[in-house]
Amino acid sequence: MAKATIQEDDSRPDVCKAVRAVGILKPKFNPAKATFDPPTIDVLGTGFWLKQEGLFVTCGHVISNLLSGPIDFTGMLVVGGNGFSYCRASVDVYDLMHDLAVLSMHLPDEQLKHQIDTGLIIADKNAAVADRVSYAGFPFGNMLLNNRHSPTYAEGIVGNDILGEQFLKQVQISGQVAHGFSGSPIVKISDPMKVIGVVANSPTEAIGQANIFRGISWQHLRAICNLARS
Numbered sequence: 615m616a617k618a619t620i621q622e623d624d625s626r627p628d629v630c631k632a633v634r635a636v637g638i639l640k641p642k643f644n645p646a647k648a649t650f651d652p653p654t655i656d657v658l659g660t661g662f663w664l665k666q667e668g669l670f671v672t673c674g675h676v677i678s679n680l681l682s683g684p685i686d687f688t689g690m691l692v693v694g695g696n697g698f699s700y701c702r703a704s705v706d707v708y709d710l711m712h713d714l715a716v717l718s719m720h721l722p723d724e725q726l727k728h729q730i731d732t733g734l735i736i737a738d739k740n741a742a743v744a745d746r747v748s749y750a751g752f753p754f755g756n757m758l759l760n761n762r763h764s765p766t767y768a769e770g771i772v773g774n775d776i777l778g779e780q781f782l783k784q785v786q787i788s789g790q791v792a793h794g795f796s797g798s799p800i801v802k803i804s805d806p807m808k809v810i811g812v813v814a815n816s817p818t819e820a821i822g823q824a825n826i827f828r829g830i831s832w833q834h835l836r837a838i839c840n841l842a843r844s
């Protein structure tokens with residue numbers, strides 16, 4: 615079900631290779647026919663693989679609605695795209711405070727390893743102001759998908775130091791962001807395998823789609839991975 619079609623000579627940035635679309639598979643009732651249409655995939659956001667941890671991470675708010683009801687109401691959580699077939703997923707760890715979640719894929723070991731091998735690694739130090747960064751994801755859900763469900767690549771710069779609050783550490787990025795990028799990994803262009811943050815949201819709902827946003831810093835990413843592996 616999840617055989618890869620990504621080519622070995624894929625020359626795209628590493629951040630593009632690591633990401634997958636996170637969505638739901640849900641049958642839809644057709645009142646005209648008084649029956650159900652074939653189920654379709656609705657893309658909710660983005661997630662990505664971490665190679666060393668063997669884990670798949672997304673933002674908590676991407677999957678939060680799936681925790682509040684039965685599968686026949688919410689739909690089945692699936693992960694895929696970017697050259698891979700969609701597969702069923704489940705939530706392993708959910709961190710409401712830091713807006714992160716770890717998902718597990720229901721795949722044979724060999725297929726799972728092939729996906730993990732496309733992953734990134736977690737940074738071990740903060741980026742500096744004016745560092746150039748890149749990120750990739752699935753903005754606007756299904757609206758921009760091609761037949762391979764490839765991600766959209768974007769670039770920006772670190773606009774501020776890590777913003778430390780009581781429970782949150784966030785990095786401010788100047789770059790284009792839209793709904794669906796949530797859960798995308800942020801990497802420095804000069805060090806493209808290391809995730810310095812995870813795209814979360816604009817500073818306020820009023821700003822909406824903006825050219826500035828905050829990412830969840832790598833420290834929280836490390837913490838939730840340690841929790842998932844404990």
